[in-house]
Amino acid sequence: MAKKRLVTAVDEDVYSLISEQSKSRGLSVYVFAGDLLTKASLNTEKHAADQLLAPHIRMAVQQELTRMSDQIIEMLVRIYMEGGTSRRLTQLLLAQTGGLDSNSVGSAMQIAWDNTYADMSVSLAGLTGWKAKVTKNSLLRVEPGQQAE
Structure with missing residues (x-):
């Protein structure tokens, strides 16, 4: 590309800085x-393009996060329903086929709950930060027979 000469004035301290840097690179001032001006111009154009794209990128990221959140919520609801159904069926089976009274069923369910909670705590021990978040969750501390809020 053909180059055109551009004459401009800069402050003395800027000129000194440019002069020092050009000498250290073995280039003329x-x-x-000229290289500095070219790079600054290209950077300005790129910055302007980035500013035009940023809202679209932000919207795409937000849509993906919303989609992922919806999927996680669906999985959590499914897990909750599976766990609750299994617990209620187990209680029903213990009461009907095991001939246990409601206190015995409650005790058996409490033992199972405590053992599961202990196993989960051990399984999560190596995951930084997650153990505290999961085990402090009020839904996980609901005792058998109580309703989660």
Whole structure:
């Protein structure tokens, strides 16, 4: 591409800085200053393009996060329903086929709950931060027979 000469004035301290940097790179002040102006112009154009794209990128990221959140909520609801159904069927089976009274069923369910909770705590021990978040969750501390809020 053909180059055109551009004459401009800069402060003395800027000129000194450009002069020092051009000497350290083995370039003339004019070539180095031209390279600086070219890079600054291209960077400004790129920045403007980034500013135009940023809202679209932000919207795409938000849509993906919303989609992922919806999927996680669906999985959590499914897990809750599976766990609750299994617990109620187990209680029913213990009461009907095991001939246990409601206190015995409650005790058996409490033992199972405590053992599961202990196993989960051990399984999560190596995951930084997650053990505290999961085991402090009020839904996980609901005792058998109580309703989660």
